[in-house]
Amino acid sequence: MASVLSILAFVFLLFFIFYRRLSLHTGAVVLVLAWLLLGLSSPIFLHPLSLLTLFAGLALLLYTPLRIRVLSAPAMAGLKKMMPPMSDTEREALDAGTTWWEKELFSGRPDWSVFEEIDLSELTAEEQAFIDGETNELCALLSEWQIHHESKDLSPEVWQFIKDKGFLGLIIPPAYGGLGFSAYAQSRVVSKIASRSTVAAVTVMVPNSLGPGELLLKYGSDEQKNYWLPRLAKGDELPCFGLTSPEAGSDAGAIPDTGVVCEQDYDGKRVLGVKLNFSKRWITLAPVATVVGLAFRLSDPDGLIGNEVERGISCALVPATLPGVEIGRRHNPGSAFMNGPITGEDVFIPMDMLIGGQDYIGQGWRMLVECLGAGRGVSLPALSTAGGEMSYLLVGAFARIRRQFGIPVGKFEGVQEASAEIAASAYMLEAYRALVTRALEDGAPSVLTAMAKYHATESLRGVVNHSMDILGGRGVQMGxxxxxALVYQTVPIAITVEGANILTRSMIIFGQGAMRCHPYLADELAALSDESADALPRFDGLLMAHLGHTAEVFSRGILLGLSGGLLAKPKCGNSELSARWYRHINRYSAVFAASADIALLTLGGDLKRRELLSARLGDVHSQLVIACAILKFHDAQTPDEANALHAEYALKHCFMSMNTALAAYYRNLPIKALGVTLKAAFFPWGMPQWTPSDDEVRALGELIMQPSSVRNLLADKVYLSPDPEDAQGRILYTYQLLAAVEKDYEHFLSLDKQGELAGDSVAEKLASAVAGGQLNQAQADAIAAYDDCRYDSLLTDAFDASLDKVDVRPLRPEA
Structure with missing residues (x-):
């Protein structure tokens, strides 16, 4: 028995050494002393074979020449055979961008003091004034139905307003005539417009995300900036960017479009330039663009600029008026924003039209990946956030207005199950937007923005589907x-652009995340490809650090699992709720890091092809980031029950998603016993059950229908039409009337149900209530006004036989 206890004590000592990440030499000293002390109670530790094993192991670890020969050199040789070759395109994509808080979460031991110092962005007075002024004015000009089904375009008045008021120059610095807004302000502008019209929002967001403007700002020459940026800011030039080709979509590295270095006459002079042949599709703003940003493969067969023939992917600015450019046709993506193909045959451009000039030849893929951050981290999440917030406000209001079986439909628990999901998702989207745009102030975090694009658009898909379930025919019938319905129709667009969601989840988030966020992996791979004399010693140091990291996060995962996360007490947050959930994040960060390392160590290069496993690890990493965003946002709000309830529900959703992903990951590891062991080690008491209780579902389902601090918070971020004849305004106006008259209205319905009122119509019954003294005339008039609006808000449009013109509206039977 003493021997068993001694062995257990030794095992826990090892966990402690790894948990505290003691240095190799300090850990060795502690280990030897503990070994000798334990030998006093258990002779097994002093057995010659045990001592030989101990000191042989320590010699292997501490004596570098022996370690390199016995351990590191064979490991290096084996890994070189296991790792698949990496293309230049893959390498450029992995090297592009920066990292932020997501790297800390990948470490398994986040430095919460760093997170505590992060303050969410706020609007400047100028940015707030623009949102309250010009952005609201633009929203008031927009009718999405008219844009989609009548004009098939923004009106000339709206186009001119967008140009004149600077919406196309949100990211361009004032020195070039733009507004120079922050990423957060840009997101707020785009989402407010999107709350009114997706078409207008897309029109504004494209020039301010992946397009010539951003590429010029980061890589353009001074001459290019001085010429193009003022024209783009004023709307004198309309840009688009041509990346996707008929046979190169998500595999953008396989761009078939070509440019050949040559000399040709241009503007009466013989100049060095590039002859382009290209065919692009799905290019937003292409039908109306005056300048095309273009990605293509450049070659120099005659050696005019160097000795290399293939010069890689490059980017250029191509005026749409150049001979050979064909532009103007439109695709029909199910939304009326300008989108179409661009083709070019033997289009000649001088060298000064290459973005950045000749210095950036061959760097186009890195340039594009680094500039994807705005589209992935700002624009598309802004559209999703607006959709979530409008669903919260409108569907919550509708669920309170619409009655079935004598009660508001929002009171039914089945409906509340869907409406609670809408509420939590809308809260999460706003929180996520706040954190990601804050990250963009510090750089271009490529992994974080890929997460944002995927999870924001997928959340919108869920929100809109739940909304359609609650609205029923009111959401289906067009008009x-x-x-x-138009939001529902445009969801697939957001899902597919800026990297299709399937690809983003299964390959990019964890694939790029592991390379950019893991403490040692990228450096190890660089050492593997290095043929210099110091490559092996460098790899040896990295390998030892990596093994120590793996032992640390593995130990943290086990000990935090045994304690239910109680051992982790990060000094972060300002409430009991946040303190509790930060402990859970700490625990799951360690579990994720250990699980990722196990996958990397056992699968090696094969993990690249194990997309399902990669996707699940990416899900866990993403949900850790989202949980941090929710807590940071929660702590930044005025504390009250509504804020806490939304945050708690959203956080449980994050951890449910993590549990689902981890369980599937362990279950599907190629080595089945390893998966079983990992799950048992990290979750010895079983996986926590994070499913919201029925009480929480009912509470949040009720809250989405009521005035609250969260409803006010979300309403502040979108445009709410005051027009009772507007599609959105009709619901909100009726909701406001109900809030003022609901008590009297419920009393009136109760009297009618009890048979105390005479008459058949609402008017007759109200007159009976007044005559009987159950209501006064003012109450009756208010109820009548509300009931007329209530009925009108439930109607769907009817058309003539051609579905062209709206016909007379249905009338109430009693009218």
Whole structure:
């Protein structure tokens, strides 16, 4: 028995050494002393074979020449055979961008003092004034039904307003005539417009995300900036960017479009330039663009600029008026924003039209990946956030207005199950937006923005589907009254652009995340490809550090699992709720880091092809980031029950998603016993059950229908039409009337149900209530006004036989 206890004590000592990440030499001293002390109670530790094993192991670890020969050199040789070759395109994509808080979460031991110092972005007075002024004015000009089904475009008035007021120059510095807004302000502008019209929002966001403007700002020459940026800011030039080709979509590295270095006459002079042949599709703003940003493969067969023939992917600015450029046709993506193909045959451009000039030849893929951050981290999440917030406000209001079986439909628990998901998702999207745009102030975090694009657009898909379930026919029947169907129709667009979601989840988030966020992996791979004399010693140091890291996070995962996360007490947050959830994040960060390392160590290069496993690890990493965003946002708000309830529900959703991903990951590891062992080690008491209780579902389902601090918070971020004849305004106006009259209205319905009122119509019954003294005339008039609006808000549009013109509206039977 004493021997068993001694062995257990030794095992826990090892966990402690790894948990505290003691240095190799300090850990060795502690280990030897503990070994000798334990030998006093258990002779097994002093057995000659045990001592030989101990000191042989320590010699292997501490004596570098022996370690390199016995351990590191064979490991290096084996890994070189296991790792698949990496293309230049893959290497450029992995090297592009920066990292931020997501790297700390990948470490398994986040430095919470760093996170505590992060303050969420706020609007400047100028940015707030623009949102309250010009952005609201633009929203008031927009009718999504008219844009989609009548004009098939923004009106000339709206186009001119967008140009004149600087919406196309949100990111361009004032020195070039732009507004120079922050990423957060840009997101707020785009989402407010999107709350009114997706078409207008897309029109504004494209020039301010992946397009010539951003590429010029980061890589353009002074001459290019001085010429193009003022024209782009004023709307004198309309840009688009041509990346996707008919046979190169998500595999953008396989761009078939070509440019050949040559000399040709241009503007009466013989100049060095590039002859382009290209065919692009799905290019937003292409039909109306005056300048095309273009990605293509450049070659120099005649050696005019160097000795290399293939010069890699490059980017250029191509005026749409150049001979050979064909532009103007439109695709029909199910939304009326300008989108179409661009082709070019033997289009000649001088060298000064290459973005950045000849210095950036061959760097186009890195340039593009680094500039994807705005589209992935700002624009598309802004669209999703607006959709989530409008669903919260409108569907919550509708669920309170619409009655079935004598009660508001939002009171039914089945409906509350869906409406609670809408509420939590809308809260999460706003929180996520706040954190990601803050990250963009510090750089271009490529992994974080890929997470944002995927999870924001997928959340919108879920929100809109739940909304359509609650709205029923009111959401299905198209017409100028329908406030949801056009959003539903545009969701697939957000899912597919800026990297298709399937690819983003299964390959990019963890694949790029492991390379950029893991403490040692990228450096180890660089050492593997290094043929110099110091490559092996450098790899040896990295390998030992990596093994120590693996032992640390493995130990943390086990000990935090045994304690239910109680051992982790990060000094972060300002409430009991946040303190509790930060402990859980700490625990799951260690579990994730250990699980990722196990996958990297056992699968090696094969993990690249194990997309399902990679996707699940990416899900865990993403949800850790989202949970941090929710807590940071929660702590930044005025504490109250509504804020806490939304945050708690959203956090449980994060951890449910993590549990699902981890369980599937362990279950599907190629070595089945390893998966079983890992799950048992990290979750010895079983996986925590994070499913919201029925009480929480009911509470949040009720809260989405009521005035609250969260409703006010979300309403502040979108445009709410005051027009009772507007698709959105009709619901919100009726909701406001109900809030003022609900008590009297419920009393009236109760009297009618009890048979105390005479008459058949609402008017007759109200007159009976007044005559009987159950209501006064003012109450009756208010109820009548509300009931007329209530009925009108439930109607869907009817059309003539051609579905062209709206016909007379249905009338109430009693009218």
């Amino acid at each position: 100028p009254r329908n406030f949801m």
